[in-house]
Amino acid sequence: MNCAIGFPRLQGWRKMMSEQRYKLHWITAVVETVKTLKDMIAPFVILVVANGFKGESTQPWFVQYWSLILFGILLVSTLVAGIVKWRRFDYWFEDQELRMVSGLFVRKKRYIPFDRIQSLDYTEGIFHRPFNLVKVKVETAGSASGKDAEAELTAITKDAAEQIEQEIQRAKRVQITGPIPRRYENEELLLHGDREITQETERSVRAVFSMTTGDLLMLATTSGGIGVILSGAVVFLSQIEEIIPFDWLFGELESFVRFGVFVIGILILLGFILVWLLSVAMTFLANYDFKVKLEKDDLVITRGLLEKKRVTVPLNRVQNVSIVENPFRQLFGYASVVLSSAGGVGEGARIKLFPLAKRDRIIEPLQELFPNLDFGEPTEVLDARGKRFYYRFKLFLTLVLVAAASYFLFPYGLLSLLLLPFVWGLGLWQYKTAAYSILPKQLTMRFRSISRHTVFMEKNRIQSMEVDQNYFHRRRKVATVTVNVKSGMTVDAPAVRHMPQEQAEQFLLWYEYPTESKE
Template identity: 50%
Template sequence: MMSEERHRLHWITAVIELVKTLKEAILPLIVIVVANGLGREKTGNFWLDNISVFIFGLFIVFTAVAGLIKWKRFVYWFEDGELRIEHGLFVKKKRYIPFERIQSLDYTEGIFHRPFGLVKVKVETAGGSGKDQAEAELTAVTRAEADRVSREIADAKRMKRMPSAEAAETTGTEAEGVPPEVPEADGAPARTVFRMENRDIVFLSAISGRIGLIFSGMAVLMSQFSDILPYELIFDELAAFVKFGVLIIAAAVLAVLLVGWVISVVWTFLSFYGFQVAFDGDDLFISRGLLEKKRITVPLNRIQAVRMSENPFQKLFGYRSVKVHSAGGGEESGAVISLFPLVKRDRVNALLGELFPELDLDAELARTPGRSRPYFYRIDFVWMIPVIGLASWFLFPYGLLTLLIVPAVILLGMWQHRSGGWAISGRQLTVRWRGFALQTVYVFRRRIQSMEERQTVFQKRKDVATVNVSFKSGTGASVAPVRHIDRADAERLMDWYDPRDRTGREAALEKGRAVHE
């Protein structure tokens, strides 16, 4: 029986809730205030002329009161091996979360947490409710209290494992496909196994590709003000600007792209600053961030697959990136997690071997047969021919330049064909394929959710097939494709995943032959 003492959140919770709500509603509020303040004639009525200001003020007051209520009515305590939470004013809500169901505790230190030595704790369970929703959230607690919850969870899980460990020791047997538990010393501190240098973070920021998110955010922001933007004036200004010539327009576009790229570099650098990975035998602890520090916990037994990627820019400078797919819900700890966002190629095997000693990282891959090469680019003619035809007709003669798409797509398909491969190493499957970046996935048979063999009419002519390997990633699934391989190899993969299927087919075939004879 644990202490039943009720604990409250820190009073800064009320301020955080106010800021959070204002952040989510700021754009609609600005639109309301501006729309009611611009283009409206004054009526002389003080209340009517300032109605938008009153709406804004009432919203802030209501939000502040709601934050205070949440802080005052939110309590949590520990009882009978459970984290128990109670909150609500008019409708009281209670939530009891057994420690053994808790998969991880993710810490976040925002600008409101740091001055008071606080953290936000997200409680993640195996049945998380979605990408952006945790099972429970402690908005602001002391670091000591958060660590206390973590220790209680670790102790509860360790006590639960002891009977099964003793039983395994007594029988001397182990279930097929299930590795033995990693022993953990009581209170053993986590050790840092990987830390990104600032120069690597800068390089990652330069090639991160977040510029697309920047311009998408700008488009969303512009759409919020679509009703009040003077589009006619903007169009007239653009028409006048076009008269300056192609070079001026190109320079302006490059300037906009440069500004967007600089913003994306700064954003990525702030997000990954101080990135490091720690390990205590059972869990991985990934921390990062400058303005907002985050620490997520990834239990090893929830990791479903390891993915290694290498784009041409990374390969040029000798880098790779590694991610892991984890099962469950949550914002980060239940999806695709950056384990090593950027790491030197010669360090990858040593780091992964330390964290996942059972992985075979040097398996010799079976290559895709040469006769399947056309399948990697032939389907692209379905969209290329209409695009080239329309562009050549309506934009003649410059539209003829779209013919260059054909050799580019063919070369990319040949590149993808050469990069593909797969290998079986005992209970492990290795799959390699290429989109633009080279992807390599390592997954154990017990982690595979399903394996599907597909063969189109065109593939049947060349006796090739595609096998899609699905494994859990977050609350959904991720797929590793083994594309256009020999039909015999596809059957071999299916037999490796479920040998009973082949046995059943052969038995049915023998029975049919016997009946015929």
């Protein structure tokens, strides 16, 4: 077959591909229904518990059971909405775009050019895994909501998800190499070329990092999930306090106190242990089998046991790298690594590259991923000129609180005096932690809130730099330097505070002049 005949056949194949439309899996209706009910279940439970399942018997039946009727209406309406989304959602590929149309009465169309797609993030929930399905989130540089992705395919097969990736690769290859040359005589040759690209991609996948069992247990046992659980319990109890028989409870408690304060303390301790174990289990399941792989120029992060997640981070969108060490984990030599990304929303903006690992294990893989960065410790420390600023204002505020507590809660309020040495010690700790390094093409900053942060960023990734001085700063000739880099739709702003003014001016001079002049 000659080229004059083969190329029209290729165009016909392309036309057939653009006309072929794809549906979501039927489990979409179930997933959407459960998702909506999950969002409404908390206020609904509070409403039912507070008002009861049944009203007064003298009222009509539909008034007595109004809460159950309302629940039935919500259940049916959410199920119908899920079925509508499943039946009325189509997607297809046309003119190097991912196109989607949805809606029953109002049809919404969304066209996303392949060259705007930054990544495809996959999630396998408990409804997806039995059917070998995934949820696909399409992330673009223009995802502007801060919460939602550009588009979401609730449930499609893994083969369909792979097909989307192949279409994106094909479009980007055409953008680089130009239009499809006439030497492709038929569609078989083109498909063979796609298979070669797929095989090359598979060969280029390289494991970078995986959490050991020890890392995972340390992460789970030291996570902050217990605070989330306790705050949720407090909110729930505050909503139903009217129906709790406090008089009866306090009466029972009064008689129970006779058994001794020790027994009550043991029960409270057991309650905290139970909440802590629940937090450990949640963190363990969420981060189970955490792995980071490098696929060409993308980082692929996978994690989860019950719900598997896959997040893709383009390396060229990473703006800075932060090593975070909280005090407790730092005692055992552990740290986490967080990336700020210019694209994506949610997890796509602040990404935990390594949730937790030994400090000496993370430098080597970081150096492989970001060869242009020097991950050495910052060498320039602050002199004593700005030392008092780290604790003086905090001590003043704390002293006001201590005075109020001591006056209104005397004598127990005097215990708040213990806050003063704690605040003073924290300020000194923050002062001793602060450091920086200015390299020709890189800036490294180290600072502490409670956790210690060491931030590494290339000069060409910095969006802006600010030097701030208040009245007291000017008197002592100190200043605060803040560096802004893009992180999703917001900015990440690491800062070294209360540094000597001449050192702050070095930052501005370094940022103002081109790198070549410094070399």
